[in-house]
Amino acid sequence: MRDRPSTADPFVPRPSACPGLLRIVQALDGGICRVKLAGGLLSSKQARAIAEAAEHCASGVLELTNRSNLQIRGVLAGQQAELIERLLAANLGPSNPAADDVRNLLLSPAAGLDPHALLDTRPLAAALLELLQNTPALHGLSAKFAIQLDGGEALAMLEHPHDIWLSALPGTPAQLAFGLAGCPTDRPLGAIRVEQAAELIEQLLLLFLKLAGSAHSRMRQLLSEIAPNQLLQQLQARLPFAIQPVPTAWQRQSTSQHAAIGIYPQQQAGLCMVAASARLGRIDALQLHALANLAEQYCDASLCLTPWQGVLLPNILEHSTDKLLHALGELGLLTDTQEPLSKLIACTGSAACGKGLSDSKADALRLAERLCTSTARPQVHLSACPRSCAAAHTAPFTLLASSAGHYQLYQRMPEVAGFGQLLASTMTIDEAGDWFAAHCATGNNDA
Ligand code: SF4
Structure with missing residues (x-):
């Protein structure tokens, strides 16, 4: 059993704008506490502990992040220490308080379960998290520095760039390709066992x-000064084994990048995964309590958060999947990919972020309503300022706020950096809805 840090420890988190479990950052709606989850996993007991902490010490609003983590919003003044103590008591903290920031390892929410997977990444993920947490020399990494470990699952986020990525190769012995400052669909630098x-x-x-x-x-900043091959040579000099070339024919196949919603078969016979999305990435404490109940009723009392700001329940008996999906819908989660909201992401916006030029969450709800009257189901990211907090990737369409209720419309283009090509320099949300209805009829929603 690992030692659990306590708030009695004389530990002061380093300064950073990024929230952590031990560093609560202020926003317009109160403090934000970010709980990093190993592999996105939560037990039902931990989910209840978070829900109770959010009710008692904060506003009860919870955010599911695009790194499969969870944030408690609206932390009340004077309640920070109690909130942290409750989360640590639920074993949600790092094994070393100085390591909270560096626990950034993304796995597929279907790790070990996906029938398409080439490798069960969970044992290696546990070893990497131990390494990150228990190597003091690594605690100087930025809170944003992140690693992706891809087992070749069909249910995988392949659009978010990571500082380092590893991706399973077919064949034996089991090998991993790896690359820097990109995604597993990029050309790798080399392979290792x-x-x-x-x-x-x-x-x-x-x-x-x-x-x-x-x-x-x-990593991308360092690679602007040193060529990847030079870095590779220096890395090789430190290793007691040879980095192997990756077969030129190998290419990580991209998968559907729509949010994971619905019923997915598992490699374990007779069992399935059931996934749903949170509306614009948010749930409340009551919904988390209810999710904990469903996890106990239908599976092994575990929940997995997804990088599509949703939740996945594993190991569901095939004959129970429809009932569970229905129950998730009754809870207010998105269970139908035809709901326009399932294709929209929006940052916190001016309602709770001082940098926001518009209330992007409210605007996204209005856009979803407008889209209901058409067949258009575009993937759109509404960002209330250029920092683009809600999306780690470039969405097919971006609405970037220029003032309250007004947005610039961009379309992703492979040859254009940033949000893509500017299509309209100012639009209201209703005008944007009409534009999508006219230009994104069914079958043409991904640009
Ligand atoms: S994108 Fe800008 S407005 Fe939106 S949450 Fe981030 S900093 Fe705030």
Whole structure:
């Protein structure tokens, strides 16, 4: 059993604008506490502990993040210490208080379950999290520095760039391709055997910290100064094994990047996963209590958060899946991919973020209503300022606020950086809805 840090420890989190479990950051609606979940997993007991903490110490509003983590919003003044103590008591903290920021490892929510997977990533993920938490030299990594471990699952987020990515290769012995500052669909730098992965990551992170110094916090910044092949040579010099080339024919197949919603078969016979999305990434404490009840009623009392800001319940008996999906819908989660809201993401917006130029969440709800009257189901990201907090990737369409209720419309284009090509320099939400209705008839929603 690992030692659990206590708020009695004389630990002061380093300054950062990023919330953590031990560093509650202020917003217009109160404090934000971010709970990082290993592999996105939560037990029903932990879900109840979070729901109770959010009710008692905060506004009860919870956000599911695009890294499969969870945020408690509206933390009340004077309740921070109690909130942290409740979360630590539920075993939701890091094994080392200095390591809270560095627990950024994204897995598929279907790790170990997806019939398409080439590798069960969970044992390696546990080893990597141990490495990150128990190696003090790595605690200087930025709170945003993130690693993706992809087992080749069909249910995988392949659009969010990570500082380091690993992706399972077919064949034996089990190997992983790896790359930097990108996604598993990019061309990899090399390959290693699975049992070499922890050492590769440790040496790569130490090398990154040595070369980046205080000038750079992200891999893409370092790669603007040093060529990937040079970095690879330096990495090789630190390793007792040879990095192998990746067969040129190998390419991680991209999968549907729509939110995981519905019923998915598992590799375990007779069992399925059932997934639903939170409306604009938010649920409340009552919904989390209800999710905990469903996890106990239908499966092994576990929940997994998804990088599509939703939740997945694993190990559901086939004959119970329809009933569970219906129950998730009754809870207010999105269970139908034809609901326009299932294709929309929106940042916090001016209602709770001082940088917001418009109330992007309210605007997204209005846009969804408008789209209901058409067949258009576009994937749209509404961002209330250019920081683009809600999306780690470029969405097919972006509405970027220019003033309250007014947005610029962008369309993703492979050859255009940033949000893509500017299609309209100012639009109201109703005008945007009409534009999508006219230009994104069914079958043409992804641009
Ligand atoms: S994108 Fe801008 S307005 Fe939206 S939450 Fe981030 S900082 Fe705030």
